[in-house]
Amino acid sequence: MNNTPSAPASTENAEGAAPRSGGRRILLTGVTGFLGQAVLQSLLETTDDVHVTAVVRPKGSVAGQARLEQLLRKPVFSTWVERIGKDEATRIFGERVTALExxxxxxxxxxxxxxxxxxxxxxxxxxxxIDEAFRTNVGGARNLYEALLASGQDPHVIHVSTAYVGGISKGLRQEGRLVHDVDWRREYDSAQDARARVEAESRRPETLRSQMRAARLRDGRMGPKAVAAAAEAARRAWVDERLVDFGRTRAQSVGxxxxYTFTKAMAERVAEDLWAGAGHRVSFVRPSIIESALHRPYPGWIDGYKVADPLIMAYGRGMLQEFPGLxxxxxxxxPVDFVVNVIVALATQDVSRRGDDAYFQVVSGASNPLPFHEMVSAVREYFVTKPLEDDKGRPIVVPEWHFPAVEMVEQRFRAKEIAAKAGQKVVAYLPASRRTREWTSNLHKATTGLTTLRKYIELYRQYTKTEMVFDDANTRALRQELPASFLEQHDFDVTEINWRDYFQQLHLPAVTELTKAYSRAKAAQRTRAERPAPALKxxxxxxxxxDxxxxxxxxxxxxxxxxVVRATKPRRTWPGEIGGLLASLPGYLRAEQRDRSELIRLVNRRYEGYREQDLRELMNGELGRKIRASIRPEALEVIERxxxxxxxxxxxTGALDVLVEPLADLFDDVVATHMDSGADGVMTGYLATPPLVDEARGNWLRKYADRHGADLKASYGYGDSHADAAWLSLVGTPTAIxxxxGLFSVAKKNRWRITDW
Known part of the structure; x- marks a missing residue:
């Protein structure tokens, strides 16, 4: 490892090889992110002699260098590639950009x-x-600065933070070192220990019992392994939710x-302690909410939804009737290019700032403020003239916000949540039909939407109720120091922004197109799930x-x-049989909800005393013809195909083998339940083997496929019950009939084909 200070970029490196370019050598982290992509693009397009080494981790089988090269195909580079040509762009990228795996x-x-x-x-x-946030934002910064210290180098570090690192406060938030006494090392250690504590708590018997009860109710029909898997998934989700709560609550408890803002503040302290404290130079760039570009790489460029966009698009879709903001x-x-331009200025221009003068808030609030109601007005005007469409192609009418009190919005929202949950409980007890499945789907959408909206409200309320204004005196002073030739391509004068034009002409068209692209993809998924079955190969x-x-x-x-009763017993006994069945139905339904094999055993016990040969003769006669006639035409067609x-x-099937003999010629194999009989041929009411349902059928299917050399991924499955999900998941083409x-929900989640016969 090289422990000597860094030589100028024009000198030879430690191994004697000349650097690949004569200008500055820059190490860049976060290159695949929104801001990192734009920084790299700007350095390549607007400088001739800067070499960039980007820290990129491999992803799966894709090496870091390959991931880096893939960036050249992204929209952020499109205008540059078009201007100089693909071959030239590829050459420059290859010469001036290197991955550090x-x-x-x-x-x-x-x-x-x-x-x-x-x-x-x-x-x-x-x-x-909380542990993930600290590991990434604080631990990552610590690891970077420790690696720099170990290398013996003295580069100028530009540490990108956020304007919101100051925490909850009112009034003018000035640039400079944060004033607080929170120990980042202690907080980091506590955050990492939190997972072990919560993991232990999640394994307490009362916690596990609660999760197992819920899993049995939801997935009991799929079998014990499915219940165990669901309970374990619920435990892990509980751990993550608890750790999220740990993080949110700890952050708010210290202001x-x-x-996110808490760990970014701690990361600043890491830089101050480890790097600046050792006498090295560090500049802090604190952007506010970064959104689409005003000028570069092209007006309106954005890479996915950013901070404000989910809230904006929820409003555009008519999901937010009111919002509790000020x-x-x-x-x-x-705009993202303003942040990029400040970073590039600090990286390439001769700017010497230290101490509190080296904190640059790249913000708009002090010099070109945007009141929340003006942003909402601009957004509403846009969606009134260019509305989004619902699933049926109808224009969505956006509401007009009146900014009521938080309590009023919460009451309305809570009422909707209660109504949605009540609807789900009612529908769960209704018989399965096309209508109830439609209700279930609509209620699921409503519940998911409400969950998302509550997250938005909790998340954005702090940012839309702030009475804080960020000062940008250092950033404005930096701009005054820069040469006019640099500012021609890298200006960051926020006073030039017309917010209404920015939103209506650039930002909203960009994020609306993202939404439409997502909607088109979802529509394509629905089309694939609902289209007629393809021709069989x-x-x-x-x-x-x-099934x-x-x-x-x-x-x-x-x-x-x-x-069978009607075919074998006198008519006078039918009322008694019907009465007995009706009396048993509640128990049958409960058994069906718990475990389908239990239902099969209970019903088949009623065959005790029947002679197997008598039933076989029935199947060879009129009753067999009726069973044959009950085959659904669609099923018969698919079987023949x-x-x-x-x-x-x-x-x-879980039905008795003797009862399905009339169907045997339709299939290559029929696997059914067999009942023990005595020496006299009279059925005992007890099954010879456990019925093949839920995961037992899945285990059987694996063995059957092995025995016959079948390819399950090339195979097809057809079932109607939640219990069938366990084995349908094994085949390449499952269909819910x-x-x-229960099966409807699983099929929707996994995008299986759903059809009605």
Whole structure:
């Protein structure tokens, strides 16, 4: 490792090789992020002699260098590539940009000399688990500065932070070192310890019992392993939610709005203690809410939704009827190219600032304030003239906000949440049908939307109720020092921004296009799920596996039993049988909800005393013909199509084998339940083997496929029950047939085909 100070970029490096360019050498973190991409693009387009080394971690099988080269295909570089040509852009990129394979959580040694370090990497989520936030934002900064110290270099570090590092306050927020006595080392250690504490809490018996109860209610029909998996997933989600709460609450307890701003403040202290404290130069860039570009790389450029955009688009979709913000609060927004220009100025121009003069707030609130109500007015005007469309292509009418008190908005919102939850409970007890599935889907959308909106309200309320204004005196002074030739391409004078024009002509068209692209993708997914089944490919290795009840036939095992009663017992006994069945129905329904195999056992016990041969004769006669006639026409057509394609067709059912013999010729294999009989041929009421349902059917299917050399990924499955999800997930093409609400939810989540027969 090189422990000597960095030589100028024009000298040879430690290994004697000349640098690849004669200008400044810059180490850049966060290059794949929104700001990092724009910084790299600006350095390549507007300088001729800067070489950039970007810290990029491999992702899967894609190496860091390959990930870096992929950036050249992104929109941020499009205008530059078009102007100079693809070949020339590729050449310049290859000569002036290099990847340093690694990650700030595991920083590689810095063996090359650097004149400038731009640290823009961080987690930009407002509410991650506390340990993740500290590991990325604080631990990453610590690792970078320790690597720099170990290298013996003395580069100028440009540390990108946020204007909101000052925490919750009122009035003018000046530039300069933050005044607080929070120990970043102690906070970091506590945050990392939090996960172990919460993990231990999540394993307490009362916590686990609660999660297992919920998992049984939701996924019990899929089998015990599915219940265990769901309970464990719920435990992990509980841990993350608890750690998110830890972070939010800890941040607010020491005066910050959220864990993001808290950890960014701690990261500043890391830079001050480790780097500036060791006598090195560091400049802090504190942007406010970064949004789409005003000028460069082209007007309106943005890379995905940013901080304010989910709120804006929720309003445009008519989801936010009111919002508890202060109408006259200052919403501090800054175009991304203004932030880039300040960073490039500090990185490439001869600017010497230290101490409190080296903190640059790239903001608009002091010099060109944007009141919240003016932003809302501009947004409303845009969506009134250019409305978004709903799922049916109708224009969405946006509301007019009146900025009521927080309590009023909360009451209205809470009423909607209660109504949605009540609706879900009611629908859960209704019989499965096309209508109830539609209700379930609509209620799920409503509940998901309300959950998202509550997150938005909690997240953005602090930013739209602020009575804080960020000063930008240092940033304005920096601009005055820069040569006019530099400012021609890198100006950051916020007074030039006309906010109404910025939103209506640049930003809103950009984020609206993102929304429309997302909607088109969702519509394509729905189309794929709802389109007719594609033509089947001939494949002798494919299986076509069918459930019976509710899939191939519309009847169920209770109806099958009553059909046997009608065919074998005198009419005078029917009322008693019907009464007994009706009395047992509540128990059957509860058993069905708990475990389908329990229902199969309970119903099949009623065959005790029947002779197997008598039932077989019934199946060879009129009752068998009725069962054959009950096959759904759509099922018969699909079975025939699979057989024509050379697929091995298999019927798997919990019904008694003797009762499905009339269907045997339709399938290559029929796997059904067998009941023990005595020496006299009389059925005992007890099954010879456990019924093949839920995950038991899945285990059987794996073994069956192995035995027949079948390819499950090329195979097909058809089922109607939540219990069928366990084995449908094993085949490449699962289809939910007139599904119950449990299977409907699983199929929607996994984008399986759903159809009604």
């Amino acid at each position: 690694g990650d700030l959580t595991d920083m590689p040694p810095l063996t090359e000399p650097y004149d400038v370090v731009i640290h823009s990497a961080s987690s930009v989520s407002f509410d991650p688990p 910050w709005t959220d864990i 109408a006259d609060s200052i919403l501090d927004i800054i 001939e494949n002798a290795d494919a299986l076509a596996v069918f 019976l009840d509710g899939t191939v036939v519309a009847t169920n095992i209770v109806q099958q039993y009553f059909a 699979h057989r024509a394609a050379g697929h091995r067709t298999v019927l798997v 007139s599904p119950d609400l």
